[in-house]
Amino acid sequence: MLNPNSQVPIYIQIAEWIENEILAERLVADDKVYSQYQLAEMFNINPATAGKGLTILLEQDILYKKRGLGMFVAEQAKDNIITARRTHTLNALVEELVAEARRLSVPDEELIGLIEKVQKG
C-alpha cells in the first residue's frame, strides 16, 4: 500500500502500484482498472491525486480510455512497464549500488559475486 512517509509523490505511488498489479498479472490486458474514486477510497487519498496517477499511465500508453466506461489496461502494458523500469528504475538502482560499493571500497568483482549469490538463492 501507500507509504505516507515516503517522499515520492502520492500520484506516482499510485501509478507504481497499478504497474505492479499489471506486472503480477492481477490486471491483464483489457481489464478495467479501478476508477479514481475507488482508488481514493482504497488508499485514503484525494480522488484528483488518484486521477493524476491514472493520467500518467494513460500518457505512457499503459492504460487506455473508453469514453464513459473508464480506464482499461493496454495490450502492451506489461511489456511497456518492463522496458521503462529496465531503463529507468533498474539503471538507477544499479548506479546507486555501484556508487555505494565504491563508497565502501568494495572491489567490483566482489560486488558481482554478491549479486550472483543473491540470484542463486
Added chain:
Amino acid sequence: MSSNDIRMGDNIWQQTKWKLKAYNSGFTTVVVVQILFSLFFLSVLDGMTHLSTGNMYMNLQVSIFSIDGVLMFSLIACLIVSLIMASQGAWHENMSVVTTRITATLSTVVYFIILSAVATLTAVSSFYIAVWLAQQFHDTEWIASDYLLPLRTYVICFVLHLVATACGFLAGIALEKSKLLFTGGVLAGFFIVPYVLFWNLKGSEEISEAEPMNYYAVSSVLFMIAIVLYTLAIWIRSRQEVR
C-alpha cells in the same frame, strides 16, 4: 449543485420559529415576572380601594388591584429580554443557522411582536385571576361584567410592550456600539418618552376620565414610535459585521 435558492420570507419565518424555541426563556421570564408581581400586588394591596400606581394615566385600575404595576414590571422584563437578544452572544448563536443581517433582525422583531402579544394576554389573564382570587377571599360581590376590559386596553398593552422591546433592542445595539451612546440614549429616553407619550392627553384635566378615543390615538403614536425604533435597529444591524 450550488443552487439552493431560499426565499426571504420563508427564511425569516424559519428563524422566528427557531428563536421561539431557542429563546423561550424570554417568554417564561416575562410570564413569571407578571405572576410574581400579580401576587405581590394582590397580597400587599389587598383590601385597599381605589389604587393608582405609577404615572400611568390610563385608567386600568380596579378597586383591589391595579394592572398598572404588573404592566410596568412586564414592560421592564420585556425591555431586559430584548436587550439581551441584542447582545453579541445572541448574534453569534444566530450565525449558526442560515441567516443574513436583515433576516436575522426581522425575525427578532417578529419574535418581539409575538412576545408582546403573549405578554398582553398573560397580563390580562393575571388580572382576571387576581379578581377571581379576590372574590374567593372577600365576601364582596363583584360583578364580572364590571371587570371586562375593553379592547383598547389590549391594544394599548400590546403597543406598550412593542415599544418596550423596541427600546430594549435598540438600547442593546447602542450598548454594543458604545457605552456613551447607550448612556446618552437612556437619559434622552427618560425625558423624551413621557413627553411624546402623553402629548395627546395633555388636554384632559380629569385624568381618570380620559376618553376612549385618546387610548387609540396614543396607541397609534406608540405604534409609530415602535416602528421608528425597529426601523432604526434594522438599519443599524444590517450594516454590522459579526466579530
Added chain:
Amino acid sequence: MIHVKQLEKKFRKKNVLTNLSFAVEEPKIIALIGRNGVGKSTLLKLLAGHLKPTKGQLEVVGEKPFNSLKVASNTILIQEEIAFPQYFTLVDILQQGKQFYPNWQQELAEKLLAYADIPLKSHHSKLSTGQRAVFNLVYGLATRCAVTLLDEPMNGMDEAIRSDFYRAILKEYIAYPRCIIISSHYLAEINHLVEDILLIDKGAITLYAPIHEVQEMAVKLRGNKAVIDSMEIDEAILYRYTEDQFCEVVVFPERLEQVTGVEVLPVSASEVCKYMTDRKGGIDDVFK
C-alpha cells in the same frame, strides 16, 4: 464558485489582508496554510459573509457573501467559536440543521456522533474540547453545503479520532463533491487529503498550486560548503544551513544548471510552505 480579486480587509487601521486574489471553479479540497495571525480565519469569515471586505471583489456562488441569503444557504463556516443556543441539546441542534439546510444529512450526523460516543442528549457547552470539535465537524459535513469552510477543525481531537474524521471528510467529499477549504497548521497531516494548497503570508496569497506541484517545487542540496558555493545559486536559495564545511540549501530546481558532487533530496510540501514564509532567516538565528 469562489472568485476573489484584490481583496483587502482592514481592522481599525491594521491591514490584515492586502491584495488577495484567487479563484476556485470546481469542487475540490483545498488546504489553507499560513502562520498564526496571518489572516486565514479572516479570509474564511469574509468568504462566509460574516465580515465585509474593505476593498476588492469577492464572490461566492455568484454573489457577494455579506448579507446574501443565497451564499448563507450554500456556505457553512465551522470554527472553534461556533455558538449554538445555550439550552439546546445536540438533538435540537441537529434539528436546526435539518430546518435550515436543504441537503441536511440527519442519518449521517447521528451515525457519526454515535461512532464518536457522543450522546445526543448532551448540551453543546458541556461537551469536552475534543467532543465539541467532533460535533462541529459533523454538523458542518452534514449540511452538505457547496462551500464548506473548516477553520482548524481538528483542534482538540485525539490522534485516532482525527484520522477517522479525515477519512470521513474524504468519504463525504466522494459521495457529494463540494468545495472544502480546510485551514490547518499541520499540512503533513492532510497531504493525502487535499488537491490544492493556498498559502497565505503577509496578507496576500504567496502560492496557490496543486499539491503535487508544491511537492516538486524545491529540492534540498546537501554537501560540501565550497562545492555548493561554487554553484552560484544564491538568488535561488530559500534556506541555507552551514556548520563548518557542511552545508544544506533548499532551492528551486529550475535555477540549477548542473548538480554534481552533492546529495539531492526531495522537499515536502509543508517544508516548502515553511521556507517560503520564513521570517528573518530562521530559528537558528536566535541561537547564534
